[in-house]
Amino acid sequence: MGVNRRRYPLGMLLIDARTLGPQPTGIGRYTRNLLRGLAEDQRPDGLPRPRVWVRPDTQLDDAVRDGDRLELVERPGRPTSLDHALAGHAAMRRDGARLVHTPDAFAPLALGHRRPRHLITLHDVIPLALPDALPRSRKQRMFPLWRGWLRRQTRQAAGVVCVSEHARRDIIRHLRVDPDKLHVIPNGLPPTPPPPPPPPESDEDRGAGALRGLGIRPGEPLLLTVGRRDPYKNVAGLVHAFARLRAAWPRDAAGPPPRLVVAGPSDPRYPEPERAAHQHGLGDAVVFTGYVDDATLRALRRRAAGFVTPSRYEGFGLPAVEAMRDGLPVVCGGGGALPEVVGDAALVCDVDDPAALAEALRRVLLEPGLAAQLREQGRRRAERFTLRKMADAHLALYARLYPA
Numbered sequence: 001m002g003v004n005r006r007r008y009p010l011g012m013l014l015i016d017a018r019t020l021g022p023q024p025t026g027i028g029r030y031t032r033n034l035l036r037g038l039a040e041d042q043r044p045d046g047l048p049r050p051r052v053w054v055r056p057d058t059q060l061d062d063a064v065r066d067g068d069r070l071e072l073v074e075r076p077g078r079p080t081s082l083d084h085a086l087a088g089h090a091a092m093r094r095d096g097a098r099l100v101h102t103p104d105a106f107a108p109l110a111l112g113h114r115r116p117r118h119l120i121t122l123h124d125v126i127p128l129a130l131p132d133a134l135p136r137s138r139k140q141r142m143f144p145l146w147r148g149w150l151r152r153q154t155r156q157a158a159g160v161v162c163v164s165e166h167a168r169r170d171i172i173r174h175l176r177v178d179p180d181k182l183h184v185i186p187n188g189l190p191p192t193p194p195p196p197p198p199p200p201e202s203d204e205d206r207g208a209g210a211l212r213g214l215g216i217r218p219g220e221p222l223l224l225t226v227g228r229r230d231p232y233k234n235v236a237g238l239v240h241a242f243a244r245l246r247a248a249w250p251r252d253a254a255g256p257p258p259r260l261v262v263a264g265p266s267d268p269r270y271p272e273p274e275r276a277a278h279q280h281g282l283g284d285a286v287v288f289t290g291y292v293d294d295a296t297l298r299a300l301r302r303r304a305a306g307f308v309t310p311s312r313y314e315g316f317g318l319p320a321v322e323a324m325r326d327g328l329p330v331v332c333g334g335g336g337a338l339p340e341v342v343g344d345a346a347l348v349c350d351v352d353d354p355a356a357l358a359e360a361l362r363r364v365l366l367e368p369g370l371a372a373q374l375r376e377q378g379r380r381r382a383e384r385f386t387l388r389k390m391a392d393a394h395l396a397l398y399a400r401l402y403p404a
Helices: 026-040 062-066 082-094 143-156 165-175 203-213 235-247 272-279 294-303 318-325 338-342 354-366 368-382 387-401
Strands: 012-016 051-054 071-074 097-102 117-121 159-162 182-184 222-226 259-263 286-290 306-309 330-332
Touching: 012 026, 026 062, 026 318, 026 387, 082 097, 097 387, 117 143, 117 387, 143 165, 159 165, 159 387, 165 182, 203 294, 222 235, 222 294, 222 318, 235 259, 235 272, 235 354, 259 294, 272 286, 306 318, 306 354, 318 330, 318 338, 318 368, 330 338, 330 354, 354 368
Parallel strands: 012 051, 012 097, 051 071, 097 117, 117 159, 159 182, 222 259, 222 306, 259 286, 306 330
Antiparallel strands: none
């Protein structure tokens, strides 16, 4: 990776990007997008070049790995580990850090007085806002400890990045954080998917091959959803609605009934989506892909006729914005920050009502005028969420919080 292992003088701005692993999902994708934006942006005068802790197994974009605006430092371990919680500040001091950004709520515990200032990103407070959202997670099982951890994280931080106004309001409501500490910076995306790698095997070739491996045939209509299987993501509810859609598919429709593609890592704690598909006898009408790489995900978005985010709550809703950017008509629920993010560029419905969700999906697939309108509005809406805006806002906040 060409990373540096030396120690640094005082005056360092450090980003602990070890939330980014080999198979990034939500927070990892936020971290990757942040690094890419910072690698392409010009930092303010007087702000030191950011140095970035990365895990040895991290795959980085070329602009991040080969550019000169970030200094990468290979650092084993994870911000979520007990060792980091207890000894992380000592390691940061040894590396000369004065301001540290942790793209998740896992800054080291503030032990002693000689510690760098910290900025954290708190993406949501789902276990606090929706007490039954994650029934089999450690956060829910250890709820008082998790709430106490978040309170300490926000209390010791010099600043907290919130990815939406809705997340900001929930953080104030549930953690009683000083509003002056909170800074809303929405997620950002590149305007178009990154270019494919050079021959002999292109990114598009790999993506198309992956679709064949998933049993997806050319020409068949697809509905796509992307994300984890946590209950608040409501994937099981989507499967129930999809079964209604298939059962009521008009015989005179121009094409065959769609297939549903559920892209994202499986979770043995939450088998309800697979059980729902089996209950309705959907067979291969529902494709559970497991984790997919970016090439496969882009190929799926190119092939899909519609995208659905059936979540009851999102701190932001990055997959919906990615779908809008790529010209997909989007169906989503009205929970959390989703209405704030999609505006009037998506079809918003009650995702806890299978009939309402099935009807929204039917309209996207069988009403060409509505689908075309959503595609156009979605592209325009996605232009609000760029890497440049995201990077500019973070750099301005770094400059504001950097110790004089």
